[in-house]
Amino acid sequence: MNCDRIAPYYKLLESLTFGNCLERTRTHFLPHLQTKQRILLLGDGDGRFLAQFLLLNPTATIDSYDLSAGMIHQAKSRTTSPRVHFHHQDITTAVLPHQAYDAIVANFFFDCFDTSQLTTLILSLKQSAQPACLWLISDFAIPATQPLKLMATLLTRFLYLCFALTTGLKQRQLPKYHQALQKSGLSLTHREDFLSAILTTRLYRHTLEL
Numbered sequence: 001m002n003c004d005r006i007a008p009y010y011k012l013l014e015s016l017t018f019g020n021c022l023e024r025t026r027t028h029f030l031p032h033l034q035t036k037q038r039i040l041l042l043g044d045g046d047g048r049f050l051a052q053f054l055l056l057n058p059t060a061t062i063d064s065y066d067l068s069a070g071m072i073h074q075a076k077s078r079t080t081s082p083r084v085h086f087h088h089q090d091i092t093t094a095v096l097p098h099q100a101y102d103a104i105v106a107n108f109f110f111d112c113f114d115t116s117q118l119t120t121l122i123l124s125l126k127q128s129a130q131p132a133c134l135w136l137i138s139d140f141a142i143p144a145t146q147p148l149k150l151m152a153t154l155l156t157r158f159l160y161l162c163f164a165l166t167t168g169l170k171q172r173q174l175p176k177y178h179q180a181l182q183k184s185g186l187s188l189t190h191r192e193d194f195l196s197a198i199l200t201t202r203l204y205r206h207t208l209e210l
């Protein structure tokens with residue numbers, strides 16, 4: 001996947017298609033990150049979430065990983081904070097510090113993987129998370145009942161086709177990210193849905209082992 005071509009227009013394309021729905025979804029649980037101190041941002045794209053986070057939290061340091069130089073360029077245009085470390089790197093092969101992060105954020109990022117790849121990635125990221133780490137995950141979702149299920153299926157297929165044509169994304173359908181997170185030992189603590197549950201944002205914590 002290479003988002004360089006769409007990076008300069010990413011915000012505009014999003015506004016034209018979804019208005020402010022994606023931004024509301026991304027930032028809904030942002031206040032839960034106010035006191036976090038070391039944040040891992042996964043595929044943050046053009047840095048709008050990062051800019052909001054920096055306004056809210058005056059002390060945290062952030063490692064932001066993205067495959068796309070174009071997206072990182074956009075993100076750098078939104079912040080010059082020395083608290084942010086940008087990594088132009090594939091997160092699946094990145095060497096991360098052990099038990100370092102107290103928050104991990106993935107907004108519209110898990111949809112770039114299939115369920116099996118995602119489970120492997122989450123298990124590996126878990127090694128870099130503190131035991132009390134908070135995971136903030138936002139993404140598209142397929143509601144359980146018709147006609148929304150059909151609408152969401154058609155919408156996500158269309159979006160995957162657009163991303164395939166513009167970025168070369170290979171993935172064609174949403175992974176079962178809730179299943180991948182649960183299987184990796186994470187428990188859902190908060191959930192908020194938008195756009196009739198076609199968009200969802202969730203907080204997860206490490207499941208306590210008794």
Ligand SMILES: C[S@@+](CC[C@H](N)C(=O)[O-])C[C@H]1O[C@@H](n2cnc3c(N)ncnc32)[C@H](O)[C@@H]1O
Nearest residue numbers: 003043044045066067068071090091107108112
């Ligand atoms: C659909 S965009 C989402 C961007 C942003 N998080 C948002 O909320 O809109 C996915 C982002 O993840 C990045 N990405 C995809 N696969 C990646 C990987 N393996 N490692 C790091 N970044 C990746 C892409 O370059 C892109 O910026």
